[in-house]
Amino acid sequence: MSELDAVVVGGGISGLATAHCLARSGLKVELWESASRVGGKIHTASQDGYCLDSAASMVMNLRNEVDAFIETSGLDTSKLPRAPGNKRYVLDASRLQEVPTGFGKLLRTPLLSTAGKLRLLAEPLVGRGKDPHESVAAFVGRRLGREFLEKVFEPYLAGPLASDVDHAEAVSTMPRLRALESRYGSLALGALLHKCLSRGSAARPQAFSFSGGMASLIDGLARNGGFRLRKGLHANGIWPVKGGWMVAGSADKQSRTVFARQLVLSTPAGAAARLVHALDPLLAELLGGIDYAPIKVVHTGFERARVGHPLGGSGFLVPRHSGFECNGCLWISSLFPGHAPAGKVLLTTYLGGARNPAAAGWDQTRCLDAVSPMLRKLLAARGEPDMVHIASHQSALPLYHGRYSERLSRIAAHLEQLPGLHLEANYRGGVSVRDRILCAQAAASRILRQQQEKPARTSIWLDSSKLPDVAAATGTIS
Ligand SMILES: Cc1cc2nc3c(=O)[nH]c(=O)nc-3n(C[C@H](O)[C@H](O)[C@H](O)COP(=O)(O)OP(=O)(O)OC[C@H]3O[C@@H](n4cnc5c(N)ncnc54)[C@H](O)[C@@H]3O)c2cc1C
Structure with missing residues (x-):
């Protein structure tokens, strides 16, 4: 049976980036992807x-960390x-209007009424909110006014995030804006202060793709990631053992079972729920409810x-x-x-x-x-x-809807009881590729620290009657 430092399940950008960061740190890593190609949603x-x-x-x-990641991946x-040219538009009364960026444009834009602009300018005078789970609509409406909410934030949430301002939780959906409010009491003053403080250290905002489209990022990581990639291998059983995890999977009629000190699930939440169900039904319920x-x-x-x-x-x-x-x-x-x-x-x-x-x-x-x-x-x-x-x-x-941060905190509390198990996918820490890379880097640092902790933390052992059927499967893929 193979012994690995880490198995990463799921070959979307979350899994690929995590496997790459772990492998670069010298760990022996396998990535399992159930489909015949890697990339997940990205294709x-x-x-x-x-x-x-x-x-x-x-x-x-x-x-800057994302730039460094792209460089070290050879991409x-x-x-x-x-x-x-970075003009972005929003539809307003049958016409496309430029979304104002910067103070001067904000004052001149025909997108907002004079009342809407005055309401925006009053933002620093608005007090801090009290509801930690308030929706984006409540947060933005309170701080920036209803007009700015409907004309700028609502379309932004419905577009790139496929979300709904009335249900999306502000602290989960726009954590940076919420942090500005709680730290500085104002988004405008906070952003200004933050800009001054980080002058010289922040990366210049930039958008980029690759000459072959976003699949180049995926192919580059799959080719040069430094981990062993197993495509067409569907993980269908996990269970804790002393010092790590057993992971079982199947491909066609064969199966593979390995021991790994660390196990990262980078699948969508529903697939992670199915994998953890036998050992923690409540965790499965929290994941399945996303x-x-x-x-x-x-x-x-x-x-x-x-x-x-x-x-x-x-x-x-x-x-x-x-x-x-x-x-x-x-x-x-x-x-x-x-x-x-x-x-x-x-x-x-x-x-x-x-x-x-x-x-x-x-x-x-x-x-x-x-x-x-x-x-x-x-x-x-x-x-x-x-x-x-x-x-x-x-x-x-x-969808980071409802009391999403509470759900994530409860998921984190369950993970505390399952040392060596990690959940790294776009339902935790942001959906953008940038966030996925930043989360992968943070996860890899955390995992490395755990690896260096000697002796290994004690895992919960399941008795053999609770092992998934697949544990008994014969025939392995080398
Ligand atoms: C239409 C659209 C447009 C977007 N536009 C942008 C954009 O312009 N910029 C940006 O930054 N982000 C964008 N995003 C967001 C970003 O693309 C996604 O959040 C990200 O690709 C998700 O990656 P992931 O690895 O978390 O999940 P996924 O891509 O879903 O990967 C999960 C992988 O796990 C595998 N898997 C599941 N179960 C198992 C199992 N049991 N065993 C083995 N493998 C398993 C799946 O086959 C899949 O490959 C967009 C998303 C969408 C849908």
Whole structure:
């Protein structure tokens, strides 16, 4: 039987980044992925010369640690910074308005009424909130006013986060903003102070992809990660033993059982719930109760000449009650010109999310019925697209809804009783690729510290009657 320092289950960006950080620290690591390809939600397809990302289309980076990660993964050379110009738009009364960034633009924007602007300026005078679980709507409405909430934050939550401002917990969804309030008593003053204090040490905000799309990040980690990758191996049993964990999995008709000192589950929450159920049903219940929103990603390609809008910027978000069934549209070919053939544009529209889960069941015709009128009206797109490609995710993103931080605290308390078991996926610590890399680095440091603690902490031992059936399976994959 193989003995490993760590097994990571799940080959999405969370698992790959964690396995890479552990392997780089000198640990003997295996990563198990049940599908025949790694990447999880992240996948890049190619069609008619377009580069089509099915989930993350870019990394929004604000931290030096992410740059260092990309460099050490050998991915620096294929890194593709976004094209210059960072205008973002939001739909407002049938027109696209630029989202104001900076004080001057905020004062001049036609997006907000004079009353809305005055309300924003009053933000430093607003007192701290008392409800630790208040929703994003309550938090933003209280601090920045209802108009800013509806015109800027609601579309932001429904778009990139597929979430719902009325249900999303502020402290889980936007922890940095909540921290500014609790530390400085004001978002505006806190942000200003933070900017002054971190001058010189913070990374310059940047967005980037890779020349082969986001799959390059996945392929690079799979190739050069330094761990043993086992594709098509589905983990179906875990149990604690002295000094570590036994992990069992199956691929076709074979099975594999290994001992690992550390076990990282980087699967979606439901899959982690199934794995821990036999040893901690309450933990399984906490994980199983995390809801996910579905998303349809509708890529459309047009001749440049058939789209009247200048497409100068990254795209636009759509607020609720706009009359359109879409959450937002990225102008991918403006961000990364190489992702579309010369003379063509690539417009990627997002449907579904918590706002419209029914879109999960839509076929291509129904999706285009939602997308085409919007592209015609807002971007002056003429005729049918030359290229259509749709990616569907039934469980696209976890929703940090309700008293989510309390759920996470209870999950952490259960993990305390299961030393050597780690949960590292996008339902903990943020959904963005940047957050996944930062969480992987933190998890690897924590795991290394635990490895160095001698003697190993005592694990709970299960009696043999509680072992999953698969433990008795014969036939192993070497
Ligand atoms: C439409 C969309 C657009 C997005 N856009 C952006 C963006 O522009 N920028 C950004 O930063 N982020 C973006 N994100 C978020 C980001 O892509 C995801 O949060 C991230 O990819 C999730 O990674 P993960 O590894 O946590 O989970 P997953 O990608 O879901 O990976 C989990 C893996 O575990 C495997 N698995 C499950 N059970 C088992 C088992 N029992 N045994 C073995 N393997 C198992 C699965 O097969 C899967 O490969 C977007 C997400 C979506 C859906």
